[in-house]
Amino acid sequence: MERMQGEGEVDHLERPSPLTDKERVMIQDSWGKVYQNCDDAGVAILVRLFVNFPSSKQYFSQFKHIEDQEELEKSPQLRKHARRVMNAINTVVESLENSEKTTSVLQVVGKAHALRHKVEPVYFKILNGVILEVLAEAFSEVMTAEVAAAWTKLFASLYCTITAVYEELGWKKHSTSTG
Template identity: 80%
Template sequence: MERMQGEGEVDHLERPSPLTDKERVILQDSWAKVYQNCDDVGVAILIRLFVNFPSSKQYFSNFKNIERPEELEKSAQLRNHARRVMNSINTLVENLENTDKVASVLKMLGKGHALRHKVEPIYFKILGGVILEVLGEEFPEVVTAEVAEAWTKLLATLYFGITTTYDEVGWSKLSTATG
């Protein structure tokens, strides 16, 4: 397994500045276009993640041994997980003006991935980069520089929220105890 810088540790980041009203509108408008193709986009995101960062597959017993992207694409389990990822993003984007709801969703995602699935937090940062890359390639007419900037800020906010939860559940102690 390739070792990633900072593995086992949670980045201690500064909280990103809150989204502006304009950024929320930009995110919701661009997401509405993306979400129309949520199944295909979700699968493209996960396949890109697994191809470019093969160590990320270790957390998925159902398809961690599938090597070829074509086979991954056919996996019902991968498609189901892709839909869950896209639905979670959709919930977050739909509720951008409700900071309590966003915080609640991020806390739930963080706790589940830290305690139940034992996913290293760095993978959320990696996933954010993959999401931005795939959206830019699949929707070049939608993801302008201004839209990409808003998504970058949102993904940083999501990563901050999830890693904060990792801190709250004692991730650094958990990962050294189980590693």
């Protein structure tokens, strides 16, 4: 059963310490290998998200009713969204030394998902976990414990930034439906 703790609320998390130079390099090096397979990795991430957290599909009118995993994997709309997710992550990873650019990207993503798509902020946390899980499985040769810890720290920071955007927008729960 899917658990949605704190749904509709914005977490108040302490921002993790900034990434060290070593952590930035580990993230960028590992991402380089992932991004070479960006389409397959992105599809794997979204399919895992939708299979493990079916309520996350409610935000996607084009494929929210697709139950079959193979059909999901082949969906042109899912593939297109997977590419957008991977490109956004790529922009963030390439810009780790430029906090203004990273913040700018996350503000655009946060505003769009809060205002236009009305996505509960908890789904960003869920997606972060799914990304880490898929990368650990598909890229085990580069996703060592130390690299995974750096990614976890990055995702915690990104989540704090996105939830801050939601708070600035005065986020209120928009939906009671979770599946």
